[in-house]
Amino acid sequence: MFEISTKKVDFGKENTVIKRSINLDKKLDCFILISSKDANLWELILNNILDFVIDKISKKNTYNDFSISLESINAFIKSWKKDSEDKLKLDIIIWILNKNEYIFSNIWKASCYLINEKNEVIELTNKEENKKEFNYVSSGELKSGEIIVSSTNRLLNYLSKSDLLDGLILSEDINIFNKNIKNILLSEVLNKNIVISSIKYLQTEKNNSEYTKIDILKEQFFKFFDNKISKIILWYLLVLKDKINTSSKNIKNWIFISGILISIFFLYSILSTVASITTQNEEKELAKENIIKAKTYLRIASENIANPDSFDLNISNAESLVNDIEKNKIFLNDIEKINDNINILKKQFNKIEIFDEAAENIIYTEKIQNPIKIISNENKNSVQYKKPYIITNKWVTWPIIPNTKAKNNIFSSLEENENFVDATFIWDNMYLLTSLSKIVKFTKNWYFSYMDVVWQKTWEQSKEISSYAQNIYLVWKDDFQINKHALAWTKFKTTDWYLKKDDLTQIWEILSISIDWGFYILKKDLSIIKFFKNPYRIETITLNKLPENYDLDNDNKIIDLKARIDLNYVYLLMNNKVWIFKPNSKNYKNTSSLTYIWQIEWNKNIIKDFFVNHDWEIVILNSNWLYKINFEISDDRLLIR
Numbered sequence: 001m002f003e004i005s006t007k008k009v010d011f012g013k014e015n016t017v018i019k020r021s022i023n024l025d026k027k028l029d030c031f032i033l034i035s036s037k038d039a040n041l042w043e044l045i046l047n048n049i050l051d052f053v054i055d056k057i058s059k060k061n062t063y064n065d066f067s068i069s070l071e072s073i074n075a076f077i078k079s080w081k082k083d084s085e086d087k088l089k090l091d092i093i094i095w096i097l098n099k100n101e102y103i104f105s106n107i108w109k110a111s112c113y114l115i116n117e118k119n120e121v122i123e124l125t126n127k128e129e130n131k132k133e134f135n136y137v138s139s140g141e142l143k144s145g146e147i148i149v150s151s152t153n154r155l156l157n158y159l160s161k162s163d164l165l166d167g168l169i170l171s172e173d174i175n176i177f178n179k180n181i182k183n184i185l186l187s188e189v190l191n192k193n194i195v196i197s198s199i200k201y202l203q204t205e206k207n208n209s210e211y212t213k214i215d216i217l218k219e220q221f222f223k224f225f226d227n228k229i230s231k232i233i234l235w236y237l238l239v240l241k242d243k244i245n246t247s248s249k250n251i252k253n254w255i256f257i258s259g260i261l262i263s264i265f266f267l268y269s270i271l272s273t274v275a276s277i278t279t280q281n282e283e284k285e286l287a288k289e290n291i292i293k294a295k296t297y298l299r300i301a302s303e304n305i306a307n308p309d310s311f312d313l314n315i316s317n318a319e320s321l322v323n324d325i326e327k328n329k330i331f332l333n334d335i336e337k338i339n340d341n342i343n344i345l346k347k348q349f350n351k352i353e354i355f356d357e358a359a360e361n362i363i364y365t366e367k368i369q370n371p372i373k374i375i376s377n378e379n380k381n382s383v384q385y386k387k388p389y390i391i392t393n394k395w396v397t398w399p400i401i402p403n404t405k406a407k408n409n410i411f412s413s414l415e416e417n418e419n420f421v422d423a424t425f426i427w428d429n430m431y432l433l434t435s436l437s438k439i440v441k442f443t444k445n446w447y448f449s450y451m452d453v454v455w456q457k458t459w460e461q462s463k464e465i466s467s468y469a470q471n472i473y474l475v476w477k478d479d480f481q482i483n484k485h486a487l488a489w490t491k492f493k494t495t496d497w498y499l500k501k502d503d504l505t506q507i508w509e510i511l512s513i514s515i516d517w518g519f520y521i522l523k524k525d526l527s528i529i530k531f532f533k534n535p536y537r538i539e540t541i542t543l544n545k546l547p548e549n550y551d552l553d554n555d556n557k558i559i560d561l562k563a564r565i566d567l568n569y570v571y572l573l574m575n576n577k578v579w580i581f582k583p584n585s586k587n588y589k590n591t592s593s594l595t596y597i598w599q600i601e602w603n604k605n606i607i608k609d610f611f612v613n614h615d616w617e618i619v620i621l622n623s624n625w626l627y628k629i630n631f632e633i634s635d636d637r638l639l640i641r
Contacts, residue, residue, distance in 0.1 A: 017152055017195035018042050022050070027099050028059050033110060033195050035091035035152035048076045049094065062098045063139060070094075070105055070134040077107075077133060091152040093125075094134075100201050102148055103139040107131055111154045113164070114140070114313070115147040121161035122309040127154060129306075136303055140314065141293065144203035147174070149181075151196045158188045174200040283328050290321040291334050297321070298341050305349050315349075318342060350547035352577070352599040355629060355640050363619065363626040364400050368392065370419075373609045374621040377425045378564070384428065384444065388611060388619055388626060391432065393419035396442055400626065411440060411448040424467040426487060431472055433465040439472070439492070453485060455494040468515045473498075480510040482519065482531075499531070503538055512561040517588035520570065522561045526552060530591055542593035543581075550596070560609065568615050569633075570594055577601045578610055578618060580638065598638035600629060
C-alpha cells in the first residue's frame, strides 16, 4: 500500500532524536517523531505516548480517538513540566495513516509537508506557531504518488522547496528520496539533530461495491417475474405452448423466431435497466463519499486559515469534489450548503468582514435619488463640523438629522446635461465639481454660485476634486495631471501643474487621489505611489499581505482612496468593499509601505460612497440610507461592534 522510510538522520548534536512506527491495525499506522535535549526524557515521553495510542485508536473513529489520545498526552506533558525545574522544549509530531487518510498534530518546531501529484510542496504545519501542546488535529487524504514528509524541525529553515523536489526528481524511490534529503542536510550547518520520516502513498487496491451488478441483475429478474401480471402472462404462454405443439411446422418456425426477437428485446430492456440503476447507484454512493470528503476538507481548511498553503490545498480539493457532484445534478441542497461554507471560509481567509444592518446604526432613512457622494466638514471651528452632507447629481441634501427629512438644496442654474460629480470643503464652504468641469460654491448659508479661475476662460476637464488648506486639486480626465488652484478671496488662482511630464508618463492613468501631507495616488494597476511637492519626490508604496481578491471588478466602477492627516489608516472603496491599510509610519513624510488589514463588505446594497468620521467609525452611503459602522482593530484584526 505504501513505502516507509526508516532511515534516521543523526549528526551527533547535543539533542536526541527518535522515530517510531507502530502498526495499530490493518492499514492503520502511527508515526512518532521526537526531539529532546534530555537524553532520558525522550524515552519517558515516548512510552507515555505509546500508552495513549496503542489499542486506543480505532479504524472507524480514528479522528475522534486520536483527539482523545492527544488530550491525555497533553495532560501528561503539563504534569511533567509542572514537576520539572528544567524548561526544555519538546519537538514532537504524531500522525496516523488510515488507508490513505493522514491525521497529525505537532508541538513546537516539528513540521509536516505534502508533495502533491502536481509536484507542489505544501507546508501543512503553521510556521509561525510554536505550540507547547497538541492544540488541534489536522488531516487530509493522499492521492496515489503523493508524499508526506515530517520532521522534528522546520525543514524549510534549511532547505528550499526546490531542494525537496530535486530529491524527488532524482529518484521516485522513497528511500533514495530520503537519502537525498539527508545528504542536502549534511551540507548545512545545523544546531541540532533532525529526524525525518517520509511515506509515498501508492494506490494498489480498487474499491469494489458490495452491491454488485450480479446482485442488481438478480433483483431485477425476480422483480420482473414475481408479480401478478407476469404470472398471468406465463399462464397464457403455457396455453400458447400447447397450441403451438399442435400447429404446423411453418407456424412453429415463425413463432420460434418471434420468440427469439421478443426475448432479445426483453433481455436488452433488463440489461439497460440494470446498467442504468448500477450507474445511478454508483454515482450516488460516490457523491455521498465525496460530500463527506468535501466537508472534511473544509474543516481542515478552517483549522488552517493562518497557513495559506494548507488552506488553498484543502479549499481546492473541496471545490474539485463539489464540481464533480454538480455535474450529475444530485444532492443539490448539500452542494449549496458546502458552496456557502466555501465562500465564508474564503472571506475569512481574505480577512473580509460582512456586516448586517442594524436599525440603531441607520442615520438617515429617506430615499435618495442618484446619490454620488457623502462629505463632512473637517474644520473643527465650523458649526457644520462632522455633520454629513449628501451630494446627488442635482442637489445637496442637508442637514442630516435622524428621523427628520433633510432639505434638498437645488442649484437651478445647472444646465440640463450638467450634474455634480464630486465635492470637497475649504473651511465653511463646499466646492462641487460638475460633469462639465465647472466649480460650484455652496456656502454655509445655503447659496450656490459658479466660481471663476483667474487668467483662464474655463476650468480644466477634470474627474475628481480634493482640497488641502485653502487649495483645491483637480485630476484631469485625459492625461491625469494633478492641478492646484489656490483660493484668492472670491476666485481661484490659475493652475499650477504638480506632476512632471516624465513622471506623468510613468504614472499614466490615475484612479483616485487622497491627501494627508503628501498625495496618495492609486494607479490603474492598483499600485499606490505617494507624491510630495516640497521638495519634489515620488515614493513607491509597497503593499504588504494583499489578499487574493485584490483586483478590480469591472462590473463595479466605484473606486475611491481616502486618507487624512488625522487618520492612522488609509481607506479604499473598491468592489463594493471598504479596504483598510495600515501605513508603516505615523510620520506622513516617511510612509513607504501599506499593510493590508481587513475588508468590510456589504452584500445587500451597492455602496455609493463612504466617509471616515475617525478611525473605527465610517459612514456608508447607498440609495436608501446613511449607515454608520463602528469597528475596532486589535492585533491587526478587525471586529465590527
